[in-house]
Amino acid sequence: MPINELPREFRPAGDDKSRELSRRSMLRMVAAVGGVIAASASLHALGGQSAAAATSQSATSDASSSEMNQFVDATRADSFTNLAGVRSEYAEVTTDFPLALPEETTFPSEPTLQDTAPHTLWERGSGVADAFMIWLGLTIAAASQAHSNGQAQQSLQLLDELDEGYASPAREAVLEDAGRYFPAAISQARQGDFAGLLALAA
Numbered sequence: 001m002p003i004n005e006l007p008r009e010f011r012p013a014g015d016d017k018s019r020e021l022s023r024r025s026m027l028r029m030v031a032a033v034g035g036v037i038a039a040s041a042s043l044h045a046l047g048g049q050s051a052a053a054a055t056s057q058s059a060t061s062d063a064s065s066s067e068m069n070q071f072v073d074a075t076r077a078d079s080f081t082n083l084a085g086v087r088s089e090y091a092e093v094t095t096d097f098p099l100a101l102p103e104e105t106t107f108p109s110e111p112t113l114q115d116t117a118p119h120t121l122w123e124r125g126s127g128v129a130d131a132f133m134i135w136l137g138l139t140i141a142a143a144s145q146a147h148s149n150g151q152a153q154q155s156l157q158l159l160d161e162l163d164e165g166y167a168s169p170a171r172e173a174v175l176e177d178a179g180r181y182f183p184a185a186i187s188q189a190r191q192g193d194f195a196g197l198l199a200l201a202a
Contacts (some may be wrong), residue, residue: 090110097131101135102141107131
């Protein structure tokens with residue numbers, strides 16, 4: 001998060017929900033995820049290789065574990081960086097992202113985060129968190145679209161991937177959810193109601 005945002009210990013009492021979803025609040029994917037979803041099918045800045053690697057089911061469990069560990073480790077540095085550092089983090093993690101992207105989607109070439117003021121400093125791990133939020137938005141959108149298209153099995157498979165991603169160390173490293181809002185929304189989506197899930201992606 002930008003260093004000039006109010007630190008957690010100084011937030012007003014009763015601010016539990018914003019504290020639980022602090023990473024998500026930081027990233028504010030309302031416009032950014034929408035733009036990524038609209039453009040994702042035509043984005044091939046990584047030559048399609050990252051998407052193919054992310055969706056491949058042939059990777060060994062050792063490789064997957066290694067990628068997940070690298071993802072988590074990238075969020076734990078207790079210091080700050082500039083936007084160039086954020087972009088470097090993002091580029092590195094999206095090359096070997098530990099969670100599968102939906103078919104015909106890939107990461108944009110740059111993170112959605114931008115400096116809000118000159119010389120803004122960002123918490124290290126912000127580029128990694130941004131990548132996770134993009135994955136989340138793309139996967140939710142794909143599951144909802146498949147449901148709207150009558151592709152029930154594909155929609156359920158994508159919801160399964162959301163469940164797996166939520167349970168992963170990757171999500172725990174970048175997104176707090178003590179109220180377990182995401183599991184509740186995924187459960188509702190399995191019954192055909194995507195409103196709550198789409199609201200969380202915004």
